Amino acid sequence: MLKKISLLSFLLLILCSFSYAEEISIVGAYDTVTGQSFTYEGKQVEILEFLSFYCGHCYNFEKSIPVIKGNFPKKIKWKTLPVFWGKGSPKPGEAYLIAVDEGKGEQMKKALFEAVFIEKQDIGNIEVLEGIGIKLGLGFNFSKKLRGDEKAEAAREAVEMSRLYGINETPSLIIAGNIRTSPGKVNGNVDLMRDNTILILKSIFNTK
Secondary structure, eight states: OHHHHHHHHHHHHHHHHHHHHHHOOOOSSOEEOTTOOOOOOSSOEEEEEEEOTTOHHHHHHGGGHHHHHHHSTTOEEEEEEEOOOTTOOSHHHHHHHHHHHTTOHHHHHHHHHHHHHTSOOOTTSHHHHHHHHHHTTOHHHHHHHHHTTTTHHHHHHHHHHHHHTTOOSSSEEEETTTEEEOGGGGTTOHHHHHHHHHHHHHHHHTOO
16 A cells, blocks of 8 residues: 555656646756756756857856856756866866765865966876865875776766767756757857856756
């Protein structure tokens, strides 16, 4: 009897989720990802951020992320997926993913952007990355994991995910499973991208 009740509750939850999704009228500049489903259970939205640490737009968009999150406290699950284009190195992304495991992902993200755009350093250089790791207090294990390619596969998977979601510029956001937006949707302006993202999220959360 208990199993039947649990199954019924599960099916009702699925039906309610579909009904809720169908009722949402999403506003903003975006397109939807073919083959991916809108996913929102009524409480929290997942946002996948595809970025490159060599990307100026990504560096400028970074300051907008706290603003977006601040508009919707505890309602956003934000995940950053580092990718690289052309001659860029996967190593900065690997360094970031190692730092995430150590609880210092945000600090590494900021440090990598500053190394490129303020200090003009080559973040594809292992020694430069090790120096950043030391400054962040990550120590010998960070260097060992970086040189041992511990996150190489995870970095490749991030690139594969970007292809799966049809990402062709950074930063790009995938919101609630299949809503894709980027600077290209708003005349290449990252401040407008921030406002557009907030607009999309407000329509999902149905807030005023």
